[in-house]
Amino acid sequence: MLSASTRVFFSHPVYETKHSLIDHLITVAKSSEKFFQKTKFPQTKVAFYAGLLHDIGKLNPYYQELFAQKASLQIEETLLQKYERVHSPLSAWAADTLLTKSQVSKKDKIKVMLLAYSHHGALKKALNAYPENDKFKKSKTEMIPLIGEFSKAVSKMPEFEGLNWEVCQRDFGLPVDFQIDLSEHANGIDEFMEALILFSCLLQADRGSFEEHPEVQFDISINTSSQITDSPLAQIRTEFQNQVEKNYDESQPISIIQAPTGIGKTKVFLDLLSRYKNHEQIHRIFYFSPLLALTDDFEGKIEQVVPDPNQLREILSYSHIFAGSIQSKKNFESGSLEIPRWSFENESFSRKFIITTTQRLLMTLFSNKSRDNLKLASLTNSLLIIDEVQTIPKYFLPTLKKVLLNLNKFLGSRIILVSATIPYELRDIHRINIDKAMVDRYLELTKKNIAYEHSLDIKNIEMKRTLIMLNTRQKAANTFVQAKKSLDSKALYVTTGIRKGDRKDIIGRIKRDSEFVLVSTQVVEAGVDVSFSNVYREMCPLDNVIQVMGRLNREAQDKDAKLVVFDYDGMPLPYDEHEVAESRRIIQESSSSVHLYDSLEQYYKTISEQNKQDQKLAKQLDQKIANLDFDGVWDDVQSKILGEDDRDTVFVPTAQEWDKVRADLLNGLPKELFKKYGLLTASLPKTRLIDYAKMFDAELLEKEILLPKKEMLSEIYDPELGLDIWLTKK
Secondary structure (H helix, E strand, C coil): CCCHHHCCCECCCCCCCCCEHHHHHHHHHHHHHHHHHCCCCCCCHHHHHHHHHCCHHHHCHHHHHHHCCCCCHHHHHHHHHHCCCCCHHHHHHHHHHHCCCCCCCHHHHHHHHHHHHHCCCECCCEEEECCCCHHHHHHHHHHHHHHHHHHHHCCCCHHHCCCCHHHHHHHCCCCCEEEEEHHHHCCCHHHHHHHHHHHHHHHHHHHCCCCCCCCCCCCCCCCHHHHCCCCCCHHHHHHHHHHHHHHCCCCCCEEEEECCCCCCHHHHHHHHHHHHCCCCCCCEEEEEECCHHHHHHHHHHHHHHCCCHHHHCCEEEECCCCEEEHHHHHHHHCCCCCCCCCCHHHHCCCCCEEEEEHHHHHHHHHCCEHHHHCCHHHHCCEEEEEECHHHCCHHHHHHHHHHHHHHHHHHCCEEEEEECCCCHHHCCCEECCCCHHHHHHHHHHCCCEEEEECCCCHHHCCCCEEEEECCCHHHHHHHHHHHHHHHHHHEEEECCCCCHHHHHHHHHHHHHCCCEEEEECHHHCCCCCCCECEEEEECCCHHHHHHHHCCECCCCCCCCCEEEEECCCCCCCCCCHHHHHHHHHHHHCCCEHHHHHHHHHHHHHHHHHHCHHHHHHHHHHHHHHHCCCHHHHHHHHHHHHCCCCCCEEEECCCCCCHHHHHHHHHHCCHHHHHHHCHHHEEEECCCCCCCHHHHECHHHHHCCCECECHHHHHHHCECCCEHHHHHHCC
16 A cells, blocks of 8 residues: 555546546536536535545545556455445545535535435435445445545645545544435425436536536538428428428427428428527537437438538437447448447537437436436537427326426526427427418318228238338237238338348338338337328327328328228227227218317317326326435336336347357447447347247357347248247247
């Protein structure tokens, strides 16, 4: 161990450029405070002290001795026999005595302690006793003289002024028993958001402490002239776009663009972005969509309206498959670029323009996990465009609305919600005024015939550009088998059981072909820029019907376009029964799409007022937010809103790719490999027929990674049905 006179205190290993604990704490404290000062919350001391004390627990001799030497597994194993490898609880324990009343209030000290304790895991609302084994006690005991030496080293530094080092040394050896609960001081959604944003500021300051933090300013040039097409609808689309641009009031915290599918909403908000080039108050732009297929489609449009490759390098495409610029994504998908390692700039959303999913937005807003919360502070001074907002469960919308208003109040964010169908729960949000007579003309020009059938008869399906959409993969797979018998090669299939890369290829094919039948689940329901001649849709809520109806007669050139809604042998539906019953009643009374649009507002009102279960769920969630129950809120969002898919992901390479993919999967980091080989993945259906030991590589199976054995590739993955081939077996 180094002598006191020459001691250097370490935050990171000595061989790293930045390894001084003192410098690290000061840097993180100042950055955390700087980030939080950009918000409109009044108190910034918590952010400063959380940064200053978050790693004080690294005075644990385990870290000081390990970091003082070159990395060695033997050294680490020796240290682990004596000390506990832990620092966050020790940081929080030190903060309890270091912070005095003159620096922060009792309530703010609790926040500092919780932030320090949580910064490598998940934000907690309460801390009780910490389990102490012998190694933990030894770490704690031997930290006491190090705390004394550290206090002398920083005694003349203004950042550490006023900290109560004497009391800390005196009481640090006591049993670690926090006995704190932030919910005792809870004050509703404002405090909930403040805590999560504080956490994010600390995380960005800490994770980005090895990075420069240049100010981000949206300055990307957008030219949408390439989006103007020669169509019978060109004039009315231009009229719509002019009205939205003229009537958009950027002083509104939240605005809604509601208009029928296909009228040109994407071009509208792309044009609106030009207002925010070098804007004083808006520094970032976010686009959120519910599906990766939608983000891919949007990125394709961005490439057309931002022709400068240098600017495409400044636009972030972010998903669980890829995180990097649009330009680098193109290189990645062409095979000319290896997936980059973890990047602070990408993971913190420190970019000018971010394209990602609605699921990622909800994770950023509500997750108390450090990996998700890291991004939240970057919503400051940003414009958030949330496309197809109707896909978010209705009961959750009032809570989301409160959070979005909170973002505007404290972070200066502005929000645009976009959809053809805006639920009743968002009725009091400002809507951009659009002339109803113009919308009615558009609906008449793009009118579709509507019919209801008690069942689907494959033999009577019209062969044009035809879509058959089922509610489950089981039904879709069985329907496709029937369709193949009648239609042969003209039948196509898309669900999550098809590899992501294959799905993209199929979507590209149906944009070109003039005659086919596509059997699918809801993966092509909203936003995919494809026009069909006929759609057969299994019974579902009315707003879902209207969304898929937007895939019909998009250019007003097919007066015979038809939507048939059918029931499927009385089998259960993955939707609320009340919504389905009300929708069935309306559809049975309708003969055209115009009537369905006219019925939508009353439909939303009826189901909202009568759905007692949704009202109960909304009240329970709001109560958890009011009580600062970070874990409970995130559990609700994760299970009820994001709908965690318990199906397994399978890597399905070709036989030629198999050896390289297997080697990488054995030796690489799972998260990075998922991004690298994301286009080769598909979702395995739940079925007892699959013998995992027989089908999948044994070594990888032990690592919980599913890769079919090379000789089993053709058996487990069908060229047409993908992994859903198993849903057709008995």
